[in-house]
Amino acid sequence: MKPRALLSVTDKTGLVDFARGLSALGFDLLSTGGTAKALREAGMKVTDVAEVTGFPEMLDGRVKTLHPKIHGALLGDRSNESHLSQMAEAGISPIDLVCVNLYAFEQTVREPHTLKQAIESIDIGGPAMIRAASKNGLHVTVVVDPQDYDRVLFAIESGKVEEMRPELMAKAFRLTAYYDSMISRYLTRVAGVQDYPSELTFGFRRSLTMRYGENPHQMAALYRDPMSHPGLGESEILWGKELSYNNILDGDAAWELVCDLPEGSCAIIKHGNPCGAATHEDLGEAYRLARKADEVSAYGGIAAFNRPIDKAAAEAMTEKGNFLEMIIGPEVEDEALEIIKARSGWGQYVRVLKAPVPPSSIELSLRTVRGGVLVQTTDEELTADWRVATERVPSEVEWESLRFLWSVVKHVKSNAIVVGKGNRLLGVGAGQMNRVRSVRLAIEQAGEEVSGAALASDAFFPFPDSIEEAAKHGITAVIQPGGSKQDPAVISKANELGIAMVLTGVRHFRH
Secondary structure, X not given: OOOEXXXXXXXXXXXXXXXXXXXXXXXXXXXXXXXXXXXXXXXXXXXXXXXXXXXXXXXXXXXXXXXXXXXXXXXXXXXXXXXXXXXXXXXXXXXXXXXXXXXXXXXXXXXXXXXXXXXXXXXXXXXXXXXXXXXXXXXXXXXOOHHHHHHHHHXXXXXXXXXXXXXXXXXXXXXXXXXXXXXXXXXXXXXXXOOOOOOOOOOOEEEEEOOOOXXXXXXXXXXXXXOOXXXXXXXXXXXXXXXXXXXXXXXXXXXXXXXXXXXXXXXEEEOOEEEEEEEOOOHHHHHHHHHHOOHHHHOOEEEEEOOOEOHHHHHHHOXXXXXXXXXXXXXXXXXXHHHHHOOOOOOOOOXXXXXXXXXXXXXXXXXXXXXXXXXXXXXXXOOOOOEEOOOOOOOHHHHHHHHHHHHXXXXXXXXXXXXXXXXXXXXXXXXXXXXXXXXXXXXXXXXXXXXXXXXXXXXXOOOOHHXXXXXXXXXXXXXXXXXOOOHHHHHHHHHHHOOEEEEOOOOOOOO
């Protein structure tokens, strides 16, 4: 008996050549709907599944392969005499190869759609055939990826397909798990489920394999989440070397920060923390002001802009003394890109990325721990209920500084303190084990410009000592969450020293 192959695909890339290869290897071809039509138009002989089952496609195509003559042909264990005799008695001939890919649910829900359209894009017969063939994968070759077509044909021709089947089985189950994860997440979101469900599924697709991870002895890859809002994970590399693990971590930090700042901003990141940020109508000046906050740390850093990168920004970044690992913007003008590429010394190395702007909306954030994963909502402050806690109210200039610094401080590792004036960052104290030390570091970095500056803290002040330290150097306004038992003492100290203090009621720890 000739071997049989069942082909039923949504993505018809490489289909005809694969089918011709199977036919040349002696396979009879079974198919459905549009796949059968495509093969016949290519001049190939195809048997419709309906001829095998004795039933036409039903319910607008929802039922066509869900039949014992298909699933019995896939699931029958060829090493089990009882299975073989039952198949023979029922007139079921084995199917030796299944080539299936699934309805484009992902594409449907990422574009404007109705719930009915989403539901109609849920494939039932395809996953059922893939799972059936994979369960019997020691006897049935299951193919779900057009990129495997040539490898499979070669393996069949060379008599090595049995060795390849475990790999194909694993890939098939990964596909169905990924597919089901998208559907479950979509419907959970549509249903408005707020509490964390007892089972939580996420599916990711690999978009980049890296030479190494955080350190050279570690392996790494980037996977994209198709159900998430856009961000750096969907960026386009316009120029430069491949991205490294650390590039992506730092790039994400830079992009998330700059997208929280006023239009016309530049943020510079080094080792996960901001070392500069500023806003200016001239993007070149925005970069220069951001870099001025910490020129030593900015060297070899990552610069991100929340407006299309223009000639002025490119000229500023390529001035003598600058060196950047990566540059990110929502768009990059052609002239600007050419200026960056032509920069002597490092233009050929810098990565230039075009990235979609993430929306200010709450979604789930994952962080792995050994043996599990922590899940929380993203740190988005969608509403503000700030209050002035001191006798002195911030001036208009101080309010501008406080609003800008509050956007910056949530992107700094705790304990986090930032100092600045207007729409410009002057100093950062990050990742310290006590808050007053972070205050000192931020003030030290701000240098002579600290007098008259404002200060933001990601969490409350446990004691008045940080306020005393700030006042000593001329800080005039402070913004912080509040919520400490020592709030009355801290506010009293601010009043005593003439510092205006705003309480936000929201903490922005970042570990």
